Amino acid sequence: MPEGPEIKTNSLFVNSVCNGKIFTGKPIRSAVAKSPEIDFDCNKYTISSKSRGKELMLVLQCECTVCDKMHLLFRFGMSGKFMFTSKEQLPKHAHLQFYTAANTSSAEQCVLSFVDARRFGSWHITQEWGQERGPDVVYEYDAFCDNILHNLHQETIFNKPICEVLLNQKYFNGIGNYLRAEILFR
DNA sequence: GGAGTATGAAGAT
DNA sequence: TCTTCCTACTCCA
Numbered sequence: 001m002p003e004g005p006e007i008k009t010n011s012l013f014v015n016s017v018c019n020g021k022i023f024t025g026k027p028i029r030s031a032v033a034k035s036p037e038i039d040f041d042c043n044k045y046t047i048s049s050k051s052r053g054k055e056l057m058l059v060l061q062c063e064c065t066v067c068d069k070m071h072l073l074f075r076f077g078m079s080g081k082f083m084f085t086s087k088e089q090l091p092k093h094a095h096l097q098f099y100t101a102a103n104t105s106s107a108e109q110c111v112l113s114f115v116d117a118r119r120f121g122s123w124h125i126t127q128e129w130g131q132e133r134g135p136d137v138v139y140e141y142d143a144f145c146d147n148i149l150h151n152l153h154q155e156t157i158f159n160k161p162i163c164e165v166l167l168n169q170k171y172f173n174g175i176g177n178y179l180r181a182e183i184l185f186r
Numbered sequence: 187g188g189a190g191t192a193t194g195a196a197g198a199t
Numbered sequence: 200t201c202t203t204c205c206t207a208c209t210c211c212a
Contacts, residue, residue: 003193034204054194077194079206093206118205120194169195176193191209198202 004053004174008138010082011051017084018047018112024101033095033165035123040070047098047112052129053173054158056082060098071127075168077120084112093117099129133173147171 002010026041044063049056060070074080082089090097094113102109114123135143135162148171152158158165166172166180175183 006193075194077205078192080194116205117207118192120195120204178193187212189209189211192207193207197202199200 002054002078002080003176003179004137004180006081007051007054007056007076007174010076011049011056013084014047014049014056014082014112021046021110022101023047023060023098023112025099028099030131031092031097034119035096036125038070038072038096038125040067042067043081044101052139052184053133053169054176055130055133055173057127057129070125073124073126074114075122075130077116077118077122079118080114080116080121082112083115084110087111089113093119095119095121096123099139130169133169134171135173137172137174 014030022044023046024043027038029035029037035141040060042060042062045067046061046063048059048061050059051057053073056074056076057075058072060072062069083094085091087099090111090113092115093096094111096114098112100110100112114121134147137144151171157171162183163180166175166183167177169175
């Protein structure tokens with residue numbers, strides 16, 4: 001699933017389902033996950049999201065003034081996605097789980113989870129976007145264009161078949177195999 | 187039941 | 200440039 005548009009859609013989805021919700025407790029990591037534990041044990045926090053190319057940033061914001069925000073950078077690999085379900089319907093392959101507080105407006109406890117069947121995806125505790133990845137074509141259109149126009153003279157990068165150039169994430173952050181195929185076909 | 191396929195990308199050669 | 204990580208699904212004998 002996940003190339004730029006799907007990452008953006010996932011980010012909008014997270015913001016939609018988490019709007020007005022309070023989350024609680026330390027996020028739960030599955031036993032087989034390779035990405036780090038999240039030491040953010042907060043009684044009441046909110047979750048918001050933003051995206052840039054193939055990366056999605058979750059922001060955990062504690063309601064108290066004592067705790068700091070925590071930023072988590074996600075890459076989705078080949079099969080990553082976010083889901084929001086009841087605790088009872090937690091999907092298989094939910095490798096990082098954020099639980100809503102039980103006493104919020106909805107009666108049952110819900111879970112925002114990062115689901116990734118193939119486990120090629122990852123998360124990192126950082127607020128920096130990937131250093132080797134270029135601007136987002138939607139959210140940073142001018143920077144996206146400038147980045148390409150100012151580097152077009154670099155023959156080792158751009159003097160190649162366009163089907164190879166389009167996969168260079170330093171300039172086309174968010175383009176993957178299916179998008180380059182669609183773009184070149186059209 | 188086995189072979190082949192899948193939207194990523196780090197690490198080895 | 201090749202290999203590896205991993206699961207789910209389709210197709211075929």
